[in-house]
Amino acid sequence: MNLLNRTLGIHDQALQVKGRRLEVLAQNIANADTPSYKARDIDFKSVLSGTQAQELAITATRGQHFSSGEAASESGLLYRVPFNTSFDGNTVEMSVEQAQYGKAAADYQATLQFLENRISGLRKALRGD
Structure with missing residues (x-):
């Protein structure tokens, strides 16, 4: 499993x-x-x-060991500041959201393609091609 983690790197977490x-x-x-x-x-x-940071954090092997500090927040959710305000208090701007979604989808696809290339290379190495 360590070989797989080293080969895929951070891209599985990024995905x-x-x-x-x-x-x-x-x-x-x-x-x-x-x-x-x-x-x-x-x-x-x-x-x-x-x-x-969580991967590099020190883990205790026994319950008597001291903790290494507070864990970082995993959610990372932020509220978007709108360009134009609406009367009903909704901050969703469809054009902004669609543009962000398109960019995020392209980033996701690029990461998938990178992982696919890495896995393909592993398959070739294991087969001896």
Whole structure:
């Protein structure tokens, strides 16, 4: 499993975070007409650095050991500041959300393609091609 983690690197974690971001953006689009709904987004860099910090964190091997501090927040959810205000308190701007969703989908696809290439290389190495 360690070989697989070294080969895939951070891209498997990045794919999970990007997938979660797509879900949040889809929720924003779905709630575009919901009064008082606040548009949200995920800060990709802070969430990914938080998962990296957790991987590098010291883990206790016994219950008597001291804890290493507070765990970083994994959610990374932020509220989006709208360009134009609405009368019903909804901060979803459809054009912004659609643009962000398109960019996030392209980023997700690029990460998938990278992982596919890495896995293909592993398959070739294992087969001896």
